[in-house]
Amino acid sequence: MAPSVAWAQTSDQNAQANRQFVQAMQSIRQADQSYDEAEQTKLLQQADALLADIITRLPESTLAVQLMTNQFIGDFDYVEFKNRLRGLVCADPKSNACLLHRIEALVTPIEYPIAAPRWDWLSLAIAYHQIGDKARVRPIVAPFVQALRTGGAKGDVSPDLFVSRTLALTGEVDRALAITREFQDCATRVYNLSDIVEALVWRGDMAKATEITEEVTEFARTQGCAWELGLVAQSLLHVGLEARARTLFLNTVEEQFSRFKDRRGNCCPPELAVAAGDLGDTNLALGLLRTVQEESPWTIPQVLGRLEARGEKVLTLTYADQLQDNDLKAETYVELIDGALKAKDRGQADTLSARLDKTLTDSRTPITLVQRARADKLLYSDNRWRGTFQAAISEAERGSGQRRDIAVPLLAALVEIETGKPMLE
DSSP: OOHHHHHHHHHHHHHHHHHHHHHHHHHHHHHHHOOOHHHHHHHHHHHHHHHHHHHHHOTTSHHHHHHHTTOOBTTBOHHHHHHHHHHGGGGSTTSHHHHHHHHHHHSOOOOSSOOSOOHHHHHHHHHHHHHSOGGGHHHHHHHHHHHHHHHOTTTTSOOOOSHHHHHHHTTOHHHHHHHHTTOOSHHHHHHHHHHHHHHHHHHTOHHHHHHHHHHHHHHHHHHTOOTTHHHHHHHHHHTTOHHHHHHHHHHHHHHHHHHHHTTSSOOOOHHHHHHHHHHSOHHHHHHHHHHHTTTOTTHHHHHHHHHHHTTOOHHHHHHHHTOOOHHHHHHHHHHHHHHHHHTTOHHHHHHHHHHHHHHHHHOOOHHHHHHHHHHHHHHOSSSHHHHHHHHHHHHHHHOOSOHHHHHHHHHHHHHHHHHSSOTTO
16 A cells, blocks of 8 residues: 555544544533433443444544543543443442442552452452453453463462452353463362362353362372362362262361371361361361361351251351451351251341341441341342442442452452352352
8 A cells, every 4th residue: 555545544534533532522521511311321322432433443543542542632531431431320329230330449440560360350350240241351350360371370479369260250161270270289279170160060060060079189189188178078069979078078177186186287277167067067167167267267157157057056146146356247147147048947047137237236337238238138039138238338438448358348249149159258
């Protein structure tokens, strides 16, 4: 193509892009001056269509380059405009789209260059895949996958911080397995494979889940992964191999206690306590829980909830009542409510619900509020949980402190409420 022809084509694209950009700015200005919400939405969407068309149809224009690279054009901030568009979902303030939009605003912004995966943003990607805009998933996840690769999965650098689980829960199981199999250490390999098994079970792919369970069992055996055997037992239980799970669990408990008594190691891994909630008797499960709960308080609701589902309601309630941390106590009550309902004991569930209300009165925090929303979803068939969830986000927005720490529990609760699966626990 002759230089003069190329210049003429580029010049023509610039002229067309400038015309469309002016039209888009006029639409945005009209939206700013409108009192009607529906009209505002229509005008902003028109502007968005014009700007997107500049990028796709007129890629050689200067404006297309500026828009694609998020540059300011005069005083127009394309990133801010896209955020404003996403905010339109809050025309229905109780919708999942609006709740996700508000939670995303609580997540600490990504710092570039990305040095390692961020579990808060990966949690957000899972939430969007499961209950939101799936188009948001890959742009969030891809940079973290690249950061993991750049860090070097095979070396002694960045471990896989939630990347494989994210991929598995967003439909990329084969990619999750490929990344996981690059790790040779027991902790990363067993944790990741166990996560993938759980994701496959939730998808209903029991054949693949069983295959991966056999893989993780064999890897743990050949590599001598003693500390992670509680996870292996849980994987066996997930795929219905209860007899093997129970045998592995009991042998592991005996070995761990033996090492502990002989002062040859610590007792015990927190996952073993969680497995005991499913496989051990009540006294054994509570004994293991007391051993690990100080360093791993997340085990308390998990173990007690499992025991409650098996019909143990006196000791679990007493244990929960004595907890000092109100956020943890609220979470534990919700797990007990879930367990009581699984045991078909509505009376016990209502008793626990009253205890949860008392905790909320004593400590109205984003976490206690979101636990009330989880309980409402379990106990009632209507949407009353949405109002409580809104209140939890509002409380978080008013608060200060670690924004990342509050966003992830909110995401975890919302995904669990809408899918019935504790994907981000």
